[in-house]
Amino acid sequence: MDVIGVVASVVYQFCTNAAFLLLCALGLIIILGMMNIINLAHGELMMMGAYAASASYSRGAPFWLAAIIAFVAVGIFGAVLEATIVRRFYGRELGALVVTWGVSLVLSQGFLLLFGPFMPPIQIPEGNIALGQYSFSYYWISMFLIAALLVAALWWIYNRTDIGLQARATMQNPAMARALGVDTRRIYMMTFTLGAALAGLSGALLAPTTSIMPFMGQQFVAPAFITVVVGGATNVIAGAVGSSLLLSLVKTPVGFFLGAFLGTVALLLAALIIIRLLPDGISAAIQRRLDLRHRMR
Amino acid sequence: MANPFSLLNGPEDLGRGPVFWGGAAIVVALFLAVPLYLSDFAAYNVSYYLLNIPMALGLCLLWGYCGVLSFGQVAYFGIAGYAYGVIAGNFVGHSWGPMLGSLGGLVMAAIVAAVFGYFVFFARVQIWILPILTLVLTLLLETFLGQTAGYQWRVGVVQLGGYNGMTGIPAFQIGDFVFSGYSFFYLALGLALVCYLACRMLVNSRHGKVMLAIREDALRTEMLGYDIRVRQWLVFVLAALLAALSGLLYVQWGNYITPSQVGLLSAALPVIWVAVGGREKLLAVVIGTYALNWLNYQLSSSGNQYALVIIGALLVIVMVFFPRGLVVSLADLAGRRSAPSEASTARVRG
Numbered sequence: 077m078d079v080i081g082v083v084a085s086v087v088y089q090f091c092t093n094a095a096f097l098l099l100c101a102l103g104l105i106i107i108l109g110m111m112n113i114i115n116l117a118h119g120e121l122m123m124m125g126a127y128a129a130s131a132s133y134s135r136g137a138p139f140w141l142a143a144i145i146a147f148v149a150v151g152i153f154g155a156v157l158e159a160t161i162v163r164r165f166y167g168r169e170l171g172a173l174v175v176t177w178g179v180s181l182v183l184s185q186g187f188l189l190l191f192g193p194f195m196p197p198i199q200i201p202e203g204n205i206a207l208g209q210y211s212f213s214y215y216w217i218s219m220f221l222i223a224a225l226l227v228a229a230l231w232w233i234y235n236r237t238d239i240g241l242q243a244r245a246t247m248q249n250p251a252m253a254r255a256l257g258v259d260t261r262r263i264y265m266m267t268f269t270l271g272a273a274l275a276g277l278s279g280a281l282l283a284p285t286t287s288i289m290p291f292m293g294q295q296f297v298a299p300a301f302i303t304v305v306v307g308g309a310t311n312v313i314a315g316a317v318g319s320s321l322l323l324s325l326v327k328t329p330v331g332f333f334l335g336a337f338l339g340t341v342a343l344l345l346a347a348l349i350i351i352r353l354l355p356d357g358i359s360a361a362i363q364r365r366l367d368l369r370h371r372m373r
Numbered sequence: 374m375a376n377p378f379s380l381l382n383g384p385e386d387l388g389r390g391p392v393f394w395g396g397a398a399i400v401v402a403l404f405l406a407v408p409l410y411l412s413d414f415a416a417y418n419v420s421y422y423l424l425n426i427p428m429a430l431g432l433c434l435l436w437g438y439c440g441v442l443s444f445g446q447v448a449y450f451g452i453a454g455y456a457y458g459v460i461a462g463n464f465v466g467h468s469w470g471p472m473l474g475s476l477g478g479l480v481m482a483a484i485v486a487a488v489f490g491y492f493v494f495f496a497r498v499q500i501w502i503l504p505i506l507t508l509v510l511t512l513l514l515e516t517f518l519g520q521t522a523g524y525q526w527r528v529g530v531v532q533l534g535g536y537n538g539m540t541g542i543p544a545f546q547i548g549d550f551v552f553s554g555y556s557f558f559y560l561a562l563g564l565a566l567v568c569y570l571a572c573r574m575l576v577n578s579r580h581g582k583v584m585l586a587i588r589e590d591a592l593r594t595e596m597l598g599y600d601i602r603v604r605q606w607l608v609f610v611l612a613a614l615l616a617a618l619s620g621l622l623y624v625q626w627g628n629y630i631t632p633s634q635v636g637l638l639s640a641a642l643p644v645i646w647v648a649v650g651g652r653e654k655l656l657a658v659v660i661g662t663y664a665l666n667w668l669n670y671q672l673s674s675s676g677n678q679y680a681l682v683i684i685g686a687l688l689v690i691v692m693v694f695f696p697r698g699l700v701v702s703l704a705d706l707a708g709r710r711s712a713p714s715e716a717s718t719a720r721v722r723g
Contacts (some may be wrong), residue, residue: 114501163691169501170442174648175692177444181641181685189678298512301505305612311498337516344509348492355496 081208088212089332094324095220099282100296101303102316103275108304109312110247110267113165113172117157117180118300119293120187121272125150125198125279126288127187127195134196139284142198146280147273154272158265166264180293188290195288219281226274231313243267298340302347308357311366315359322350322358381570383577385438385585385657387704401467404562408555417626419629421665423558424622426565429646430655431574431615436644437652438576439608440500440588445507446616446643448514451635452485453478454624455518455533458542463530471545471625477641479617486613487606494606511635518632538631545625552625561622565659568615572655584608616643638681642669645688651698660700 105116115121115167126144133142161179165172203214204323234240245253246263256258259291286292303323307315354361382389388397407416428446436442457474464470489510493503514686533539545552545560552560577579586594587601595601624630633639642665650661665684672680695702 083387108501112501114505148607161693168696170440170504171692171696173442173444175689177641177644178685178688178692181638182689183680185679185681189682291637294512296479297637298509298524301509301533305505314416337520338515342512344513347506347509348489350587351498351502352492352496355411355498 078131078208084207084212085210086328086332088216089211090324090328091220092216093327093331094320095216095223096282097299097303097320097323097327098223098227098316099219099278099315100300101307101320102223102230103271103273103278103314105226105304105307105309105316106230106274107268110243111166112169112263112309113162114169114176114304115162115268115271116173116176118275119185119295119297120155120180120183121150121275121293122279122296123184123187123288123293124153125292126283126292127191128276129280129283129366130195130198130288133198139198139201143277143280148278149272150276150279151269154275155265155269158268162249162268163261163264177240184290184293191290193289197288198284200284205207205328215284222281227313227317234313239266242268244295292363299343306347306350306357308354309361310356310360311363312359314362314366315357318358318362323347377574380574380577383573385576385581386573387654387701401566407558413554416555417465418670420558420561420626421623422663423561423565423672424626425619425643425666426659426662427568428619428623428643429618429650429658430568431612432643433652433655433658434572434576434584434608434615435612436653437658438581438588438646439584439605440530440591441605441609441648442500442504442602442644443507443609443612444504444640444644445509445511446612447615447635447640448507448511449482449616449622450620451511451514451518451630451632452527453482454630454634455539455622456481457621457624458539458630459528459531459533461543462539462541463529465543468546468549471543474543475545478621479614481618482613482620483610486610490606490609494590494609496600497602508637508640511640512637515632515636518635534631536632537627540629542624542628542630544628545621545631557626564622568618569655569659576655580604581708641685641688645684647698648688649691649699651701651704654701654704655698657698657700657704661698 098124104115107113107115128146128149129139131141132145133139137145157179161175162172165175200213201215201218204211205214205217206212232240234244242253242258243263243266245256245258246260250260253263279296282296286295303316303319306323307319309315323343325344325348327339330342345361352359382394388394388684392708403473407419411419428450432443432446456478457471459474460477460677461474464473489507493506519536521533522537524532526533526535531539544557550556577586583594583599583604586597586599587604591601607677620630620634644663647658649665650659669680669684672683691699698703
């Protein structure tokens, strides 16, 4: 009985860590994969999502509705950001990094001045499953399911819709896609909007686990960046899933035995070693495998 | 070996010829004469603006001349500051303690940069990975230092101090001469000048030309027989050493350091100085660093909460409208008046 409990507990830890990394990184990696741009304001977009969720939750909206409001609100903000600033930096990766950092400074400090240092907290939705002496919260189990659902939805959009086809064409060869009549500017704008909206959603979903403050985005930034670096930009979905599972494999045991901080340090060390072996991230390795199998057929 | 004066007067920085050097000499003379017209306290503030210049110069070499962006220069700043505090603090009373501490700080920063840089540069990672990983490094350093509160986190007799930071760090001294007030001002001024002139000689040397070639076209440079991994790695370590020098000066200036010195907001500052001044020219970075530190001090000392918003907005505006930096754009404008053909060949790069 206890063996089952220990196994379930390890699996549960592994799944929650993977879900956390995936939720942190998903919006970032979508934008990176499409435009080769790292959005350094990602943490602040998550913060905005948490703010939107907190504001609607404290006015009586249920948690799921608050999360959807965050998704939409931050998505709209992302579209504005793309149209006014980010659009000028396509093809200039370092310039885009620096300018989005400027945006993140303005956002975090601006939110502090506008809304003060704290927002009303969101209660973790209650409920536990008990198994032996271990108990597992419904909240984290549903986070894992939501992360899986988001990945499935993205896979469907990229592989089964016309927009997704155009997006993949733009990713592979923007000049050729434009020549064939794809409106790449629109694809870029939609991608950035989707990435921002996903960041807002993740911020709202993770908001119950932390205090909602203007600088809360910082705590998500390090895990999100490491996940993206390990995942690489070749194949967005394979990169995000593969990297968050792999990193969870590193983080779960280290964090379990040595504490959360050393778990994050282990993530950085793992990232350094992985990029030394696979400079383009594991998504490039997965994509090579897939291409090879495709050709064999 | 090229003539050092022709290296100083080379083409890879703003300003050449007798008029420029005459003007520069006047500015330096004005700084040297600071005790004549500034109080002890004002000179103390000016020292702070000056001590940030080496770190900015290192980032300028890395980003503007080598095309490699680092967001984590403050990590080396912090490592050197903490190492100095630990070593010098354990040898209080010995006149060689601060000297040993400075050496230890530089060595520690260089070792961390060398190991970190080995993994990144020899993996030939994509261009956006280095800024992110350096940022992660500095954030982790902040988290680590933040949880070192309490008596069990001590090295010898020095406590690391958690979020309250390390206090009572000894001032710098050579022999029995302790640098403080005006003498520290001269120390900071002298080191900033030496670093600037040395960087200027570096970018005009053969190695500097190779750096520029890597920035312009890494693949072609490699095909010409240069090992770009080693070159970038060396510049990375040099930039870390310059950041470490700033860190040493900082703790010797204020006698304390806190984890927020390696936090996200502090990490943004060097990037802002370099971007706003103009990353492709060393002199522009020196001017930008000095001016922005002055501005930041004026904004925050008057209790202005909008300091960070203003500095962040300044970065966004400069990146959007003056991608080469304010000082460089102004210099171009002045240069175009006098010599239209030279300035028109300047290109905007991302």
